[in-house]
Amino acid sequence: MIDFSKLIIIVTLLGGLGIFLIGLIIMTKGLQSLAGDTLRNAMLHFTKSPYSGALSGAIMTTLLQSSSATTVAAVGFVGAGIISFSQSLGIIFGANIGSTFTGWIVAIFGFKFDLGTIVLPFIFLGAILKLFAKENLASIGFAIAGFGLIFVGIDTMQEAVKGFENILTPNILPSDSFSGRLILISIGILITMITQASSAGIAMTLTLLYGGAVNFEQAAALVIGMDVGTTITAAMATIGGNINAKRTGFSHVIYNCLSAIFAFMFITPFITILEYIKPGFILENSQISLVAFHSSFNIISVLLILPFTNIFALFIKNIIKDKSNNDINNFNEEFLKEPKIALNVTLQTIIKEYIIILKHIETLLNEKSDYKRMDMKEVQDILNITHEFIDKIHIKQKDSPDWAYLVDLIHSIDHLQRLHERCEEEEERIICAKNILELESILKQFYTNILNSILAQKTNDWNNIIKNSKKLTIDIEKMNQKYREDIANKIATGELDVPDGSDRLEAIRWLHRVSIHIYRINYYIHKAILSSGK
Structure with a gap:
């Protein structure tokens, strides 16, 4: 016979855990929507070393109540080339400390105060704000409702645990021995892999401890397992991801x-x-x-590892080596959950590929160039993947700053792909232009514009570069009108044959088209950089 009373107790416990999880997810989404971009920018500007990264990672995770959001941001910053891998490790280590804050909320408020009923009006208020308010108020409503549901979940689990008296006791679970603790750690890992959130498992453990179903030593072993379990879940999520995500996931597990x-x-x-x-x-x-034990061992562990972060980063890099194209590996589907990070990674890739194409053009103009010619087919592959990634970035509000940022990147990649086509399919045009005496002066201006555009990221003199790029397009267009007449006259008088005249006209058309693309790319990249907050 099935004992329905025990079944109801188990179902109630699981239901309470589910309510807690939903509340945590809703609260995190509300907080991310409300302050996610601000906190990410603050974390980025504050992270100058693994030490400052650990502090910023702990603060961001505490405020957002999401270690995964912090980790995704760190991976995105590395992929965009904004911070080093060792700095990102500091952020990830700090996120472990920040993730213990949920336990403190549960331990201080969830058991000492009967909040299960008190928070119900706040859940209603949060729902009303989410349904009828806009932007920040709606996000605040979501966060309030989620916060309330957390305590409803705890209250439900508490009620369920009361029914476990004489059913689940510390004597039933593995004893406080070496092997017993290992078994409990394994159970903790399994619980986190099922719930996909260590905070939920810790809340359940606190509830069981409160109800006397487990003793302190058993609860401590479960919590250790849950800390390990959350990294295994994160590592599994990186399968098929880029090199930075794989390194991050593996380093987190280790x-x-x-x-x-x-x-x-x-x-x-x-x-x-x-x-x-x-x-x-x-x-x-x-x-x-x-929760003091949980925080203590996490803080001490971070303090012990931080002095060796660079060595640890080198160890991870040697284990997971980058054997493929770095820029292709920058893109991770996880970044799409955080549009600003996805946009920043895309911007850095566009800038890098743009400079590669400019250097390729420079080598065609200067036989003694310090740069080397690049494989345009490889560049095309990266541009195609970048374009596909941009297509997946969705910004909901047209009045959002990120909307303008996305539009600027779309314009940039469009002109960049057309510039690439000019270089790959019409390379002979520039070779022809070098041999035309009448184009010598304008070609020098064109060459200077190429060099200035290459150095734009270092000089940051965007206004002058854009101004000069635009002037060059106008000068070439004016010259083109007179040049066409001169070529036509020379063909008419027999000084030039038709094929030679056509090649000369195509050469100046190439210069004009390429100069337009360079001007527009400079213009939109500058706008995108301003939107990125750099």
């Missing part, structure tokens, strides 16, 4: 496994130290003690 080993050995010393400072504290405040 680091958290090392942290788990330390935490495993830290359980007994932590209990001893806490009991020495205040005897009976763990027994009287088991939930606070558990």
Whole structure:
């Protein structure tokens, strides 16, 4: 016979866990929508080393309540070439500290105060704001509703745990031994892999600890497993991703496994130290003690690894080597969840490929060039993938700054692809132009414009570069009108044959078209850079 009373208890516990998860997801989305871009920009500007990265990663994760959002941002910044891999590791390490904040909220407010009923009006208020308000107010409403649901979930789990008395007790679970702790860690890993969120597992563990279903040592082992489990889930998500995502996922797993080993050995010393400072504290405040243990081993682990971040980064790079094109690897489908990151990665790729094409043109004009010619087929592959990635970026609001940013990138890639076509399919035009005496003066201006555009990222003299690029297009157009007449007259008098005259006309047309593309690319890249906040 099925014991329906026990089944109802289990279903109630799982339902409470589900409500908690939904609340956490809703709250995180609201907070990200409200302050995500601001926090990402602040994190970017503040991250100058692994140490500052750890601090900014911890703060961002605490405020957004999402370590995955912090990790995706870090991977995006590395892919865009804005920060180094070792700096991104600092952010990821810090995210581990920030993720412990949820446990503190649950432990302080979820058990000491009966908030399950009190928060219901706030859930209603949040829903009303989300339905009828706009922009920031709607996001605030989403965050409030999610925050309320978290406590409804905790309250539901508490009610379920009351029914576990004499059914689930510490004696039933693995004992507090070496092998017992390993089994509990494995259970913690499994729980997190199922729930896809360590915060939910920790909330459930706190509830079981509160109800006496587990003791402190067992709960500590479960929490260690949940910390490892969240990285395994993240690592699985990087399968098929770019090189930066794979390195990040793998480094996260390695680091958290090392942290788990330390935490495993830290359980007994932590209990001893806490009991020495205040005897009976763990027994009287088991939930606070558990989140204190969780935060302590994460903070200590970060402090231990930070001095060796560069060595750790080199170790990861040697294990996961980049064997394919870096720019193709920049694009990760995960970035599409954060449009600003996707836009920044796209901008950096466009700039890099633009400079490659400009350097290719420079080598055609200057036989003694310091640059080397690039494989235009390889560039075309990258541009195609970039175009496909841009097509997947969706900005909901036309009045959003990111909307203008996206439009600027679309214009940039369009002109860049046409510039590439001129270089790949019409390369002989520039070779012809070099041998035409009448084009010598305008060709020098064209060459100078190429050099200035290559150095634009370093000089940051965009206004003058754009002004001179535009002037060059006008000068070539004016010259083209007179040049066409001269060529026609020379063909008529027999000084030039028709094929030779046509080649000369095609040469100046090529210069004119290419100069237009360069001007427009400079213009739109500059606009995009301003939109990116750099």
